[in-house]
Amino acid sequence: MSSMTLPYQEPLVPREPGERQIPEPPRRGEEGGPPCGICGGKTTAAVWSDDNWTLHPPVGGSLPGAVWLASRVHVDSFSDLPEELQADFGRVAARVERAILALGDVGRVHLYRWGDGGAHFHVWFIPRPLGMLEASGVALPLWEDVLPNVPDEELRAAAERVAAAM
Numbered sequence: 001m002s003s004m005t006l007p008y009q010e011p012l013v014p015r016e017p018g019e020r021q022i023p024e025p026p027r028r029g030e031e032g033g034p035p036c037g038i039c040g041g042k043t044t045a046a047v048w049s050d051d052n053w054t055l056h057p058p059v060g061g062s063l064p065g066a067v068w069l070a071s072r073v074h075v076d077s078f079s080d081l082p083e084e085l086q087a088d089f090g091r092v093a094a095r096v097e098r099a100i101l102a103l104g105d106v107g108r109v110h111l112y113r114w115g116d117g118g119a120h121f122h123v124w125f126i127p128r129p130l131g132m133l134e135a136s137g138v139a140l141p142l143w144e145d146v147l148p149n150v151p152d153e154e155l156r157a158a159a160e161r162v163a164a165a166m
């Protein structure tokens with residue numbers, strides 16, 4: 001992580017966290033919250049799927065090859081997945097990783113599972129461009145945000161190449 005550099009000029013000034021919101025507002029797909037976009041088909045169409053998982057391109061992103069994987073069942077996090085899907089996640093994550101690396105020009109594939117926006121299990125796979133060491137670790141999603149977006153069609157085309165290599 002020593003080479004990690006934030007995509008902002010210094011000095012950055014630390015600030016205090018805001019007041020906590022307890023209880024937290026309900027997320028999409030959670031009781032009392034808006035409906036689940038994944039179950040409602042409101043997301044990008046899947047580029048690949050099997051009995052357990054669907055794989056989707058992002059919109060409004062800057063790194064072609066980024067995809068997110070969702071469970072077919074509406075459950076929240078790892079601990080809510082049936083045990084066979086917990087095990088199968090490792091198998092399918094390896095396939096997604098290998099398929100993204102096969103695009104070329106990728107240094108490493110990062111996985112992120114936040115779950116702060118929606119309550120339907122999904123994991124992000126984000127390619128770190130080869131040689132872009134300043135985007136190591138937690139800096140990659142910040143760089144992803146700051147770099148200029150590419151057209152959604154380009155993101156989808158790259159995700160389709162990932163799907164073809166699955």
Ligand SMILES: [Zn+2]
Binds near residue numbers: 029119
């Ligand atoms: Zn759902």
